[in-house]
Amino acid sequence: MKRKDCMMVAWRDIRCKRKFCFQAVRGIFAIVSLLLFSLLIVRSIHLYYKNEVAEYQGYYSVFLWPERDSGSGALTENSRQAMELLAKQPFIESTIYQGELDLPAFERLFNSNGEAQEPESELPEGVHSFNEEFIDTQKVSVECGGKTYCFQEEASSLHSKFRPTLYHADYDIFSKVVTDAELILYGYSPLISGREPKQAGEALLDETFLSHFGLTESDVLEEKLSVMVGGVPLFSDITCVGILRDAYLENVDIFKRLSSYVSACIWLSCDDTLFNTLPLRRETVNAIPYDFESVKEINEFVKSNQTYMYSFDAEEAEIFLYVSKVKQLSNVVLFFVIFPILIALSLSLYSTLLEHIRESVNSYGMLSAIGMDVRDKVRIFSYEFLILYLLGFVAALPVGALLFYLTSNVMKNQFASEMQMPLSLLFECLGLVSLFVAALTALITASVLRRYFRLPILEQLRHNG
């Protein structure tokens, strides 16, 4: 029997049993529309987590404060051990050490004549002599190609309403910039030009520095730089090897209280000896975890090591961890709820279709009596089911989408969030529903084949549903 003929027989059969087929279509309609609606909701929420939460993950890091010896400037033994231990933890992807120059300490290092002084070692802990005059007048500058560029002027012009204080030093000197990936993780876009620093004495400048002083990349790339404080070189013969895109973002969230103003920075690659010569304050270790779930382990690690102090980023970490946990809980609930629903819906659809077949065994028996083989009967049954499914599906499609749209609107008014439904998501859900129904059809066909179609013709004819 040809396929076309099989389809015609199936179609006629459906028309003859309109009442029963209407019931089957109605069942399929209900199941498909509900399944579609559920899938749309579930997938759109997953999409939300995927897009929104994953975005934060890329910028996430934990800031820790190590301790240094006030005299020598070297890491204390406890801090060094804890830092080494932290770097070895499986949940840490990388660590970046960052230090801000301690300006009052600079004042003690360099007098107003520009001559270096021995640091005073007897200052009480936590007390800094603070000389506003020094901050405003001392030239912390960069010499490049025989010209001098003053950092302080640039920083003051950007923050005219802020008085430089102990809390806002305008210099960031990084001991180690390891890879491009770490820069991205830290929130910076990759290098605009040049390359990463590979050895001590190599530095990166950011584009803010260039644009402020009207420099081009060729003016600074591979040029020798000197960082001067009050005319005395702090570093000399540093090579600028690359330009960074400054990608600080304006931060509006009260729980992300990172200082986030744009200022010119030098990213300097140096070894530990060079790093220890810097009078630093607020030195931080930026520990970048693999994922949100690692935050808990990091926090536990930090708590168990008294050498580290929390910075305010611990609060931020808790928020991210919370978001991650809500996501985890949603996944678990969805899995455990969707699972029994799917079984119940499958059983319901199975019973409807099986009943439909049972009603049709008699007529299939007649077809067998006139010479139709099992293969053709299966084919007719499949076409019949396909037509019923398509009818139910076409009717269910707008209803499922409409239900989702209405829910989305209600939720938008009730809560402050909006659910998105891109077209790709709709197709994805349709695909999943089709796959589910196809699997169910295969199951029913196999069951029917075994139970009814292989019966002797007389048995089939005597069957009355």
Next chain:
Amino acid sequence: MFLFYWAILFLLLTGTIAVLEMNQKIPDMLEQPLHDMYADRIIIYLEDAGIMKEVLGDFSYQTEFCGNRNGFWLDNLSVFQGNDEFWGIQGLILLNHSLPDSSQLSEFNKSIMDGELCSSQKGGLWISEVMQKQSGFSCGDTLAFCLNDGTEVCDLTILGVFAEGDRAPHYYISEDVYQAYARFAPEDSLAITIIPEVFRDIFQMVSVLREQGLEFIYSEEAINALSMAFILFSAIVAVLLISLFSILTHLLQFYYNKRRRFFAVNAALGLDSRSTAKILILTAECLVLSALTAAFIAALFYVNAIRQYTGDLFEITAKNSFYSLSTILITLITVQADVALVLYTFFRRNKRINIIDVIREN
């Protein structure tokens, strides 16, 4: 066949009851960590605190802090300028004119140890107990209130001393003092931190503030994540209730249609429609109530397991409890309404059908 339907119904009912119960209990559990992280606050930037009443009048909330935009803590106002010991002191504003009945004011007045309470009539300065000990100031002393550049704003009299709590500032100034300051700093504004009394109001408060075009900040990530979880729970409840209703209707109709011939024969033998109705109701109730009882037992374990999991995940104590009344009522009403609807449809249709036709049906 009956067992087959029963299994379907049992699965659906278990899912529905579990989700209904989770929808009641789990969001409350999720709110607690947010509160502990101080992430349930909204900071609103306003020129005039009186607008708060107009905009958020429908909600109940507590005013936790009131600072100013450029610094949140008023550390750029050096009340104690010239005294190095008080570098970086932090102060806040008491809203005694715009919101005289606010919880901020009543909480503050409870902490007064010495001097006058803050009222809407009198403005001035209140200092903390620690600050009083360090400075040696006492109630009644008058200080010059200056900006950082030395510009004098006004004279301030210390009206009282308050006990420092966990998050208390070094000093409080009253609203009229702030208004005097604002004339010198027109670009500044109030930054009022509020906590909704009913946590779920935060979603609607955010919507209202957004609609009104006011400037405000809140912990967007955490609140959005939680609202998505709420949406998820609500949507699943809606899906399950619709599923339950439609599938139960389908199953009962299917069952009754199958037995139509049997009841027609019985009717022909003299069974009246009242007795038929009794049989049908009993059959339906047997199916539904047995499935419902089993589902309530199964869902209890299910819900407690999820609650325990949530407790472990968020490190909060999860108490096992019995079902809430609303869960029981919603499930019972849905199921009984469905049975009544199917029976009504069945009898209305059967009235129009001839018994002989039904018996002759193949």
